[in-house]
Amino acid sequence: MHPVKTIALSVALAASAGMAQADETLDAVKSKGFVQCGVSQGLPGFSNPDDQGNWTGLDVDFCRAMAAAIFNDADAVKYTPLSAKVRFTALTSGEIDVLARNTTWTMSRDSDFGEFIGVNYYDGQGFMVPTNLGVSSATELDGAAVCTNTGTTTELNVADYFRANGLNYTVVAFEKADEVVAAYDAGRCDVYTTDRSGLAAQRTKLSKPDDHVVLPEIISKEPLGPLVRHGDSQWADVGRWTLNCMINAEEAGITMENVADMATSADPNIKRILGADGDLGSKIGLDNAFCANVVAAVGNYGESYDRNVGPDTALKLDRGVNALWTDGGLLYAAPQR
Amino acid sequence: MAKNSNNNALAAPAPSFWRDPEKRAIVYQALVLAFMAWLLYSIVNNTATNMESRGLASGFGFLTSSAGFGIISTPFVPYTEDSSYFTVFLVGLVNTIIIAFVGCVLALLLGFIVGIARLSSNWLVQKIATFYIELFRNVPLLLQILFWYSAVLKPLPGPRELHEAGEAVFFSINNRGLIFAEPVGQEGFQYVWYAFFAAIVVSWLIRKWANARQMQTGQQFPTFLVGLGLIIGAPLLTYLFMGRPLEFVPAEMSRFALRGGVTVIPEFVALLLALVIYTAAFIAEIVRAGIQSVSHGQTEAASALGVKPSHRMRLVVVPQAMRVIVPPLTSQFLNLTKNSSLATAIAYPDLFSVFAGTTLNQTGQAVEIMAMTLAVYLTLSLLTSAFMNWYNSRIKLVER
Numbered sequence: 001m002h003p004v005k006t007i008a009l010s011v012a013l014a015a016s017a018g019m020a021q022a023d024e025t026l027d028a029v030k031s032k033g034f035v036q037c038g039v040s041q042g043l044p045g046f047s048n049p050d051d052q053g054n055w056t057g058l059d060v061d062f063c064r065a066m067a068a069a070i071f072n073d074a075d076a077v078k079y080t081p082l083s084a085k086v087r088f089t090a091l092t093s094g095e096i097d098v099l100a101r102n103t104t105w106t107m108s109r110d111s112d113f114g115e116f117i118g119v120n121y122y123d124g125q126g127f128m129v130p131t132n133l134g135v136s137s138a139t140e141l142d143g144a145a146v147c148t149n150t151g152t153t154t155e156l157n158v159a160d161y162f163r164a165n166g167l168n169y170t171v172v173a174f175e176k177a178d179e180v181v182a183a184y185d186a187g188r189c190d191v192y193t194t195d196r197s198g199l200a201a202q203r204t205k206l207s208k209p210d211d212h213v214v215l216p217e218i219i220s221k222e223p224l225g226p227l228v229r230h231g232d233s234q235w236a237d238v239g240r241w242t243l244n245c246m247i248n249a250e251e252a253g254i255t256m257e258n259v260a261d262m263a264t265s266a267d268p269n270i271k272r273i274l275g276a277d278g279d280l281g282s283k284i285g286l287d288n289a290f291c292a293n294v295v296a297a298v299g300n301y302g303e304s305y306d307r308n309v310g311p312d313t314a315l316k317l318d319r320g321v322n323a324l325w326t327d328g329g330l331l332y333a334a335p336q337r
Numbered sequence: 338m339a340k341n342s343n344n345n346a347l348a349a350p351a352p353s354f355w356r357d358p359e360k361r362a363i364v365y366q367a368l369v370l371a372f373m374a375w376l377l378y379s380i381v382n383n384t385a386t387n388m389e390s391r392g393l394a395s396g397f398g399f400l401t402s403s404a405g406f407g408i409i410s411t412p413f414v415p416y417t418e419d420s421s422y423f424t425v426f427l428v429g430l431v432n433t434i435i436i437a438f439v440g441c442v443l444a445l446l447l448g449f450i451v452g453i454a455r456l457s458s459n460w461l462v463q464k465i466a467t468f469y470i471e472l473f474r475n476v477p478l479l480l481q482i483l484f485w486y487s488a489v490l491k492p493l494p495g496p497r498e499l500h501e502a503g504e505a506v507f508f509s510i511n512n513r514g515l516i517f518a519e520p521v522g523q524e525g526f527q528y529v530w531y532a533f534f535a536a537i538v539v540s541w542l543i544r545k546w547a548n549a550r551q552m553q554t555g556q557q558f559p560t561f562l563v564g565l566g567l568i569i570g571a572p573l574l575t576y577l578f579m580g581r582p583l584e585f586v587p588a589e590m591s592r593f594a595l596r597g598g599v600t601v602i603p604e605f606v607a608l609l610l611a612l613v614i615y616t617a618a619f620i621a622e623i624v625r626a627g628i629q630s631v632s633h634g635q636t637e638a639a640s641a642l643g644v645k646p647s648h649r650m651r652l653v654v655v656p657q658a659m660r661v662i663v664p665p666l667t668s669q670f671l672n673l674t675k676n677s678s679l680a681t682a683i684a685y686p687d688l689f690s691v692f693a694g695t696t697l698n699q700t701g702q703a704v705e706i707m708a709m710t711l712a713v714y715l716t717l718s719l720l721t722s723a724f725m726n727w728y729n730s731r732i733k734l735v736e737r
Contacts, residue, residue, distance in 0.1 A: 084698065085694050085695070085697070085698045086698075088698065088701055089697070089701075089703055092701070092703075112394070112700070112701045113701055133593070140592075141593075142591075142592075143591040143592065143593050143594060143596055144593040144594070145513065145593065145594055150690070150694055150695045150698070151694065151695050151697075151698030151699065155406045155407075155695070156405045156406055156699075158407075159405055159406050159407045159418045160405070160418075162407075163418060168596075169407070170407075170409055170594075171406070171407035171408070171409055172409055172604075172684050173406075173407075173409070173684055173686075173695070174683075174684045175681055175682070175684075175690075175694065179682075179683075179684070182487065182491075183491065183684070186487075186491040186492065186512065187491075187495040187512050188491055188512055188513070188603070190593045190594070231390070
């Protein structure tokens, strides 16, 4: 129960005497033997459990990559499914070590709740409507009822957008994403709004996915990324360089298949990435070969993307702005040297 | 030593410090007080230290920042996206109070009817009441809320399937809620209100007079019927006399939904239905227990005195049963109020949903928001308790 959970978290915050001080998360994680990762309650492509309880998705891959970087074992992860509402409380109270839950990086969240360590999906908010409404643009939505999630940037963006365009609307805000989809499917509202990747993912849950159309407007910037608690820069570095490693590996052409052969490559850049040369990993408290372990276990960013949200999956999302900068996209990781 | 104390036995020497129960009690009290103070201090101190070490801001300054999100239903409180978080708090509070108050009144009515039906001599009525109680008392409340919302209200047809664009609609039930024309008072409508309040005052005076007369002469007067007639009749006559100064402004079908009119959202209806039906099942059992606690001899004595059956229940049995009914009834009212926080499951914007939920998530002020929310539920519960205790002390058995 969420009400109970929220209260429990506040009480935990009040009762836990000075644990988890700065620069201790990595040691704490190493001694308990797994990464406690906060994920969504089920968003296909990002973090979604299958019928055996195995989690898959882009965010889940990031958690697995962190576990591979720390333990050389991508399965050393425990997942905590969180609603949008309780996710930050779970992070600040110390219940989870990292929050990888398709969370938009904003300035207020970065200052209030934790430290964002990068962007693993560039997104923007869109609208979905039933095709038979005959709406072709969001500017025609005057007077519509809009279904959305509570406690999300989505809820704020939609309020901003309708106000800025002088349109009337009614908002119906649910706590769980599944409830939003069910309400929209039942016709409780005319419009469903969330990040466009979310629209593609949730569409697969509708009774007739082909009877709905995504409107062309993108009304916001939604850089989605993982975050950690404030005040532990070592732990933030572990997360940041795990993500950078996956992106750099794709750029350098290192894949899950060829990573073992690449270790003997003559390219100094590849040798540094894979830890065959230098001591970059040990500087942040990891094995020098952490990046090789990550790629061997979950693959590079592109492989993870194609496996979870790419054109061959149910979500059918093109790389678009999420391509590497060398391919005209926005993914640009700082070099490992 | 033994000799000495024997000699002084009659003089009752002052016992040693630890053997004096009064002094001992003071020491214990002081210890407990010190322990409580330490506990309170360490809770506050831990919270402050932990919040500081995690860089969490504290204080109530966030209440004045603008909320920026929309709320589906904001009765009595003017609200826009520019309103402050404090206004969000008020909106949530009003929504919680509305559902709790309407819920308590309806649950009491339904519970009383079912409770009396449970004791009916009619086999069918009695079995139906028993079935109702056993069914709704034993199904979890959250399940019932989701049932009314997802299985009953959401599958209703949408407004587009019912109405043409541009159509003026006076009454409609669809999956967007219960929508009816908005009554707008015209010039002269205030006299209808005056007539209404005047009728209430007059009815009260008549009741006083009738009671006094009955005490003196034993003559009865149909107070209830006359009062009802006055309270309904006087405003109605004024209304007709003033030339019907009330206009019903219909809702208009826009491209998507009905605009204007008065809308009762389905989330409210679902929550209300579930709370009332669930709580009424408990109240029915309390009422039955109360009535059965009145000795059957009372009924027989009333019959022997020639009191007619309807009066027998109303004037002899129920007043005595109320003494047993009221204390557990208070608990049910408190339960209903607190259970209303389950609204968060179905998007009804009560306090827990919009303030302890959305606002908490936007601002991260967990300690302050939870403290305010707890204070509200505590205050509502204490107020309900205080009222019911006052009522209980009025009706309890006067012993001589």
